[in-house]
Amino acid sequence: xxxxxxxxxxxxxxxxxxxxxxxxxxxxxxxxxxxxxxxxxxxxxxxxxxxxxxxxxxxxxxxxxxxxxxxxxxxxxxxxxxxxxxxxxxxxxxxxxxxx
Amino acid sequence: xxxxxxxxxxxxxxxxxxxxxxxxxxxxxxxxxxxxxxxxxxxxxxxxxxxxxxxxxxxxxxxxxxxxxxxxxxxxxxxxxxxxxxxxxxxxxxxxxxxxxxxxxxxxxxxxxxxxxxxxxxxxxxxxxxxxxxxxxxxxxxxxxxxxxxxxxxxxxxxxxxxxxxxxxxxxxxxxxxxxxxxxxxxxxxxxxxxxxxxxxxxxxxxxxxxxxxxxxxxxxxxxxxxxxxxxxxxxxxxxxxxxxxxxxxxxxxxxxxxxxxxxxxxxxxxxxxxxxxxxxxxxxxxxxxxxxxxxxxxxxxxxxxxxxxxxxxxxxxxxxxxxxxxxxxxxxxxxxxxxxxxxxxxxxxxxxxxxxxxxxxxxxxxxxxxxxxxxxxxxxxxxxxxxxxxxxxxxxxxxxxxxxxxxxxxxxxxxxxxxxxxxxxxxxxxxxxxxxxxxxxxxxxxxxxxxxxxxxxxxxxxxxxxxxxxxxxxxxxxxxxxxxxxxxxxxxxxxxxxxxxxxxxxxxxxxxxxxxxxxxxxxxxxxxxxxxxxxxxxxxxxxxxxxxxxxxxxxxxxxxxxxxxxxxxxxxxxxxxxxxxxxxxxxxxxxxxxxxxxxxxxxxxxxxxxxxxxxxxxxxxx
Ligand SMILES: Nc1nc2c(ncn2[C@@H]2O[C@H](COP(=O)(O)OP(=O)(O)OP(=O)(O)O)[C@@H](O)[C@H]2O)c(=O)[nH]1
Ligand SMILES: [Mg+2]
Numbered sequence: 211x212x213x214x215x216x217x218x219x220x221x222x223x224x225x226x227x228x229x230x231x232x233x234x235x236x237x238x239x240x241x242x243x244x245x246x247x248x249x250x251x252x253x254x255x256x257x258x259x260x261x262x263x264x265x266x267x268x269x270x271x272x273x274x275x276x277x278x279x280x281x282x283x284x285x286x287x288x289x290x291x292x293x294x295x296x297x298x299x300x301x302x303x304x305x306x307x308x309x310x
Numbered sequence: 311x312x313x314x315x316x317x318x319x320x321x322x323x324x325x326x327x328x329x330x331x332x333x334x335x336x337x338x339x340x341x342x343x344x345x346x347x348x349x350x351x352x353x354x355x356x357x358x359x360x361x362x363x364x365x366x367x368x369x370x371x372x373x374x375x376x377x378x379x380x381x382x383x384x385x386x387x388x389x390x391x392x393x394x395x396x397x398x399x400x401x402x403x404x405x406x407x408x409x410x411x412x413x414x415x416x417x418x419x420x421x422x423x424x425x426x427x428x429x430x431x432x433x434x435x436x437x438x439x440x441x442x443x444x445x446x447x448x449x450x451x452x453x454x455x456x457x458x459x460x461x462x463x464x465x466x467x468x469x470x471x472x473x474x475x476x477x478x479x480x481x482x483x484x485x486x487x488x489x490x491x492x493x494x495x496x497x498x499x500x501x502x503x504x505x506x507x508x509x510x511x512x513x514x515x516x517x518x519x520x521x522x523x524x525x526x527x528x529x530x531x532x533x534x535x536x537x538x539x540x541x542x543x544x545x546x547x548x549x550x551x552x553x554x555x556x557x558x559x560x561x562x563x564x565x566x567x568x569x570x571x572x573x574x575x576x577x578x579x580x581x582x583x584x585x586x587x588x589x590x591x592x593x594x595x596x597x598x599x600x601x602x603x604x605x606x607x608x609x610x611x612x613x614x615x616x617x618x619x620x621x622x623x624x625x626x627x628x629x630x631x632x633x634x635x636x637x638x639x640x641x642x643x644x645x646x647x648x649x650x651x652x653x654x655x656x657x658x659x660x661x662x663x664x665x666x667x668x669x670x671x672x673x674x675x676x677x678x679x680x681x682x683x684x685x686x687x688x689x690x691x692x693x694x695x696x697x698x699x700x701x702x703x704x705x706x707x708x709x710x711x712x713x714x715x716x717x718x719x720x721x722x723x724x725x726x727x728x729x730x731x732x733x734x735x736x737x738x739x740x741x742x743x744x745x746x747x748x749x750x751x752x753x754x755x756x757x758x759x760x761x762x763x764x765x766x767x768x769x770x771x772x773x774x775x776x777x778x779x780x781x782x783x784x785x786x787x788x789x790x791x792x793x794x795x796x797x798x799x800x801x802x803x804x805x806x807x808x809x810x811x812x813x814x815x816x817x818x819x820x821x822x823x824x825x826x827x828x829x830x831x832x833x834x835x836x837x838x839x840x841x842x843x844x845x846x847x848x849x850x851x852x853x854x855x856x857x858x859x860x861x862x863x864x865x866x867x868x869x870x871x872x873x874x875x876x877x878x879x880x881x882x883x884x885x886x887x888x889x890x891x892x893x894x895x896x897x898x899x900x901x902x903x904x905x906x907x908x909x910x911x912x913x914x915x916x917x918x919x920x921x922x923x924x925x926x927x928x929x930x931x932x933x
Contacts, residue, residue, distance in 0.1 A: 218585045229783035
């Protein structure tokens with residue numbers, strides 16, 4: 211295999227890996243988050259090196275990272291609400307009024 | 311982080327359409343959706359801003375409510391937060407009750423109800439500009455005395471229009487932090503007659519030349535006319551679809567030419583690397599470029615939607631169609647959720663939260679995916695552009711626009727038909743009353759419309775550079791590998807994984823006229839409808855061999871290779887098919903049931919297959 215072909219293969223492998231990761235994260239956000247927290251738990255151990263733990267903690271998915279569905283098509287869970295300052299949205303839970 | 315948790319929390323409450331979200335946006339600088347009808351906000355939104363004293367305040371924007379006796383899911387959230395019973399959320403430190411100064415007769419009732427909660431509060435008299443224009447004079451001090459709460463004037467849609475409110479908040483949260491909340495003054499005799507109190511407050515502080523606005527009354531006489539009104543509605547809809555085609559065409563051609571030139575230039579640079587060249591030109595440029603061309607059309611559609619939303623015309627249209635919709639088993643309240651579904655079914659389904667009756671709400675949710683969402687526009691216009699000639703009919707109408715209008719219309723009619731069937735199945739004979747507020751007419755502010763369009767463009771571009779790009783790259787990969795064997799004669803895609811899957815699916819879809827290229831595009835199209843277009847572009851770019859490869863333009867390629875019957879069948883498919891997983895996910899979340907998801911997906915697929923089958927067979931027999 212010559213160098214040019216190898217370089218192409220590397221670029222394509224990276225692009226495809228990115229695409230697969232992105233599509234997975236976007237289409238199965240809950241599964242993605244669950245897997246990510248498992249991974250974080252696995253790396254963030256006392257025996258792990260400091261930098262790795264630090265990194266794992268930063269990758270920890272936050273519960274508020276899901277955006278609002280009111281913001282438009284397919285923004286669900288993908289990105290936060292379209293706003294400069296942070297605006298958090300919570301889906302609403304209907305609870306009937308408790309009998310007095 | 312801790313400082314934020316401790317910073318005072320202020321909740322915006324009030325009647326629907328009083329301008330709470332406009333105030334929220336003014337104070338926090340965010341861009342939440344504001345529109346001129348009741349029931350826009352259906353979620354709790356939180357933002358923060360820094361007051362002049364340097365204190366950070368947290369602001370909650372809540373759904374509008376007519377009363378604290380919640381009748382619909384969106385009102386319930388407001389009630390729970392005000393009463394401090396929302397899970398994981400203490401009661402707000404201060405309540406800002408927003409009232410429309412032109413509509414105090416209605417809005418003061420809710421103000422008094424909130425006051426009975428006995429929490430620190432302030433009344434924001436919003437829309438003072440409109441009130442002044444109508445000659446309404448309000449003595450703020452007298453109103454404050456009569457109600458027993460502080461009152462400030464605001465104009466949420468003007469720069470600096472909330473300065474007095476900010477100043478008041480800044481001062482009073484400092485006081486609230488130390489003082490305990492006011493004792494509940496809810497004395498039973500006073501509670502009994504909110505109306506008398508409202509009347510007394512109005513008599514003491516407000517002079518109104520007329521109860522209603524003359525402009526509104528004059529316009530309503532025309533717009534709500536039983537026949538003339540419907541004619542106006544039809545004309546408005548028709549104009550929109552004409553415009554989507556005729557205005558967008560030059561812009562679309564310009565975008566297409568730009569993308570084509572860029573693709574050719576980059577393709578030239580990569581000439582020596584065949585694999586990368588294919589990824590960039592057949593995958594990214596053919597795929598994304600084709601979708602990008604539809605940006606002008608989507609923006610024109612949204613230009614109209616935004617202007618209609620702000621004008622106050624939509625609730626009137628709902629009023630006009632109420633009888634028809636009731637016959638079909640929906641209510642006038644379903645109108646606005648269904649109309650929002652023209653942008654996207656997701657906010658449409660969310661907007662059903664303002665429907666009180668749970669069964670009406672479910673019916674509306676189930677038929678919302680039949681409304682033609684903006685992501686279907688690229689598919690429609692691609693096919694119409696390729697198969698319907700650009701000609702004028704009856705000397706006036708653009709034929710392509712007429713076909714587009716028909717497709718939208720088919721969606722609407724089938725939604726009504728499905729709702730009617732659901733009503734029959736439920737044997738539902740509920741009585742019917744539409745109580746709906748008709749807001750004042752308002753001229754859309756060009757700046758707000760421009761911002762709204764810009765937000766739309768950003769959402770679209772984010773989709774193009776995000777999920778659509780990712781799926782296009784994946785599809786390119788699946789269409790390129792495994793590589794063809796030595797001495798292969800067909801284009802490489804025929805030997806690839808995607809090619810094989812497409813050929814296999816073709817057996818199922820042959821009766822409705824889909825070839826294997828369409829079958830391939832249907833799968834990634836499930837993630838986002840526009841991806842069907844980018845996928846077709848990629849698949850056709852890759853199946854072109856030799857001479858044809860130069861004619862990579864998708865429209866030209868399919869016009870040459872598909873029969874008219876196939877094109878019409880695909881159009882029919884897209885009117886019905888639930889080609890969007892996000893919509894199904896939202897149905898699951900909003901109805902909290904997988905069964906409803908199954909019902910929706912099942913009936914939509916069945917309808918899609920049936921409609922395509924009939925269309926294909928008839929068209930083939932005729933052509
Ligand atoms: N003229 C004028 N219009 C205003 C003002 N404040 C808000 N509006 C308009 O009033 C309409 C309703 O504003 P929203 O902020 O969406 O109202 P809301 O209270 O959030 O409504 P819901 O979310 O449905 O409860 C919009 O058309 C605004 O442009 C104001 O001070 N003056
Ligand atoms: Mg609002």
